Amino acid sequence: xxxxxxxxxxxxxxxxxxxxxxxxxxxxxxxxxxxxxxxxxxxxxxxxxxxxxxxxxxxxxxxxxxxxxxxxxxxxxxxxxxxxxxxxxxxxxxxxxxxxxxxxxxxxxxxxxxxxxxx
Numbered sequence: 001x002x003x004x005x006x007x008x009x010x011x012x013x014x015x016x017x018x019x020x021x022x023x024x025x026x027x028x029x030x031x032x033x034x035x036x037x038x039x040x041x042x043x044x045x046x047x048x049x050x051x052x053x054x055x056x057x058x059x060x061x062x063x064x065x066x067x068x069x070x071x072x073x074x075x076x077x078x079x080x081x082x083x084x085x086x087x088x089x090x091x092x093x094x095x096x097x098x099x100x101x102x103x104x105x106x107x108x109x110x111x112x113x114x115x116x117x118x119x
Contacts, residue, residue: 002036006052008077010066015082021053023075025068032068034075042069045079060085 003019023034026048050063065080103109103117 001053001056004034004036004038005074006077007075008052008079008082010079010082015084016052018054020075021056022051023053023068023077024049024051025063025077026050027068034068034070037073038070038075040070040072042067045077050077050079050082 001021003021005018006020006023007017008015021035025032025034026046028044028046031048032043045063045066045068047064050061052059052061061082061084063077063079063082066078068078069076100117103113109117
């Protein structure tokens with residue numbers, strides 16, 4: 001399968017810089033798939049899973065906010081948060097989910113707190 005250059009850069013630094021065969025991300029309007037020779041575009045990211053196929057191997061990651069751009073065949077994924085599935089600390093994630101659920105269940109939570117808890 002034909003590949004394309006992909007860079008994944010977060011506020012914490014470079015997560016990936018190489019050739020990918022496909023990229024699927026959640027945008028604010030739904031899932032978007034990118035392959036070689038994709039049309040140029042800039043799209044805001046939503047909250048969900050990113051899937052990258054590299055050398056025939058599928059890698060998954062949590063991906064939230066930011067944007068994805070395709071310019072002259074090169075793809076830049078610039079999320080606010082990006083964490084490869086194998087790097088996620090499950091116990092930390094479960095504790096975060098419990099804290100978020102407490103905020104969501106609290107009738108006095110502010111709109112800002114609710115947005116953050118949903119994320």
